[in-house]
Amino acid sequence: MAKTETRTETARRVRRSSSATGRPRPAPRAASAKTETPYHHGALREALLEAAERVLERDGLAGLTLRAVAREAGVSHAAPTHHFGDLTGLVSELAAIGFRQFNEAMGSACKAAATSHERALARPKAYVGYAQAHPGMYGLMFRTERLDYSRPSLHEAAEASFAGLANAIGAMRQEQISGDALTLDQGAAIARAWSMVHGFTTLLLDGRLEDILGRLPKGTTAESLLEAMLKSTVVGKLPA
Amino acid sequence: MAKTETRTETARRVRRSSSATGRPRPAPRAASAKTETPYHHGALREALLEAAERVLERDGLAGLTLRAVAREAGVSHAAPTHHFGDLTGLVSELAAIGFRQFNEAMGSACKAAATSHERALARPKAYVGYAQAHPGMYGLMFRTERLDYSRPSLHEAAEASFAGLANAIGAMRQEQISGDALTLDQGAAIARAWSMVHGFTTLLLDGRLEDILGRLPKGTTAESLLEAMLKSTVVGKLPA
DNA sequence: CCCTTATCTTTACATCGTAAAGATAAAATG
DNA sequence: CATTTTATCTTTACGATGTAAAGATAAGGG
Secondary structure (H helix, E strand, O other), X not given: OOOOOOOOOOOOOOOOOOOOOOOOOOOOOOOOOOOOOOOOOOOHHHHHHHHHHHHHHHHHHHHOOHHHHHHHHXXXXXXXXXXXXOHHHHHHHHHHHXXXXXXXXXXXXXXXXXXXXXXXHHHHHHHHXXXXXXXXXXXXXXXXXXXXXXXXXXXXXXXXXXXXXXXXXXXXXXXXXXXXXXXXXXXXXHHXXXXXHHXXXXXXXXXXXXXXXXXXXXXXXXXXXXXXXXXXXXXXXXXX | OOOOOOOOOOOOOOOOOXXXXXXXXXXXOOOOOOOOOOOOOOOHHHHHHHHHHHHHHHHHHHHOOHHHHHHHHOOOOOHHHHXXXXXXXXXXXXXXXXXXXXXXXXXXXXXXXXOHHHHHHHHHHHHHHHHHHOHHHHHHHOOHHHOOOOOHHHHHHHHHHHHHHHHHHHHHOOOOOOOOOOOHHHXXXXXXXXXXXXXXXXXXXXXXXXXXXXXXXXXXXXXXXXXXXXXXXXXXXXXX
């Protein structure tokens, strides 16, 4: 709060045409040559989500407010309500987009890996890489108290993310991970992999690893620390 | 927001004596028999911190506001400002208390462990145990964007926590962890231990592990999953 | 062409953080 | 002891937020 916002709330009634999103909007009939947007936006839902991502990565989670998003999109502060219900709704849809981006990044990283040894490292690297490239999004995706997982879009996207992880672990252990039942050993392997990579990522984004990184041989990056950390980690089946 | 608060903001001027904190307050001269608190509280700073912890664990992070804490302590909404500057100040001091509680829990758990094998499990168990017992506090301690680590109390308490971890790893590896320099192998061991336990804890508190726990052999608890996860994890020096 | 519906804007209100000024009591000073 | 200073707490005030409700505007279907 106390952001010393200059212009008053409703004083920004100069509407832009379609410059914000880049693509021309549907041109709601006779597109008047004037630079005034129509009363009806045409694709406000998508525009708001794009605006929200911009606001998030620019101003952080604290700056991600309904009104800020509306401002960014150039509409009235109450417009988002109609499309998302409330702030939790908007934020949850944005997190769903994040999970989809995330899943895609992991998928393409795995496909690009040739050997199975490469693949074992490619996935966690892509995980951390996404978080570093989109820290706001990653932070949002795991900020549970602000999300509504009962929303199908978010639920599905997050579920897919977990399934990808479980499958990858299964592949490394050379066994099928069945949907409904897990052995303790399997569960432990999944929990270990996920905990380690997720923990590393959050600690890294929170700056909690700076201390360690600073004391390591110079030139050591977060990525090489991650590699070293994973290298001596058991994934396969334990010898009986 | 929209919490349908009944009584208006300043309508709660009925002050209680010293029932809130439990201990009697200094009785600022001639303690009138009436149940009215003096204008000067006497130990408001501590009372506010205790109130804050209560609010946090009761209403969650979203409910932890300056005004709610003031209400809980029975003082005017602006009273906390004088003691903590702003919300970040209050929250940071509370997080410092959390780290001290946390460190103490880990310390006593280690002392109680007899064998070195027991000690290796006692620490992470105490880690997760504290988080489960004080989910609000743990969440706060790692909610970086709301904390000010430049505050000495918070900085020191968090630092002590990290030092304890590093020492424990050093002990397990049977080598001294020097203050200023680390080998990649040492750093990886510390990062692995911390990432794993911190990641496990946050995933657990966020309910992200429910899915896994539900599919494990019935009777499997979070604690046994943690044990299984740690059991096959390399901590010692790698064979050269 | 009119009426319905979806979309967006205005207005309104309770809450929040925080700044500033007033009130009160404790402490210091003479 | 009387008076002044200082620390502590309260009041008042302001801009920000989320959200509910009512009004305005356009699109579409009879």
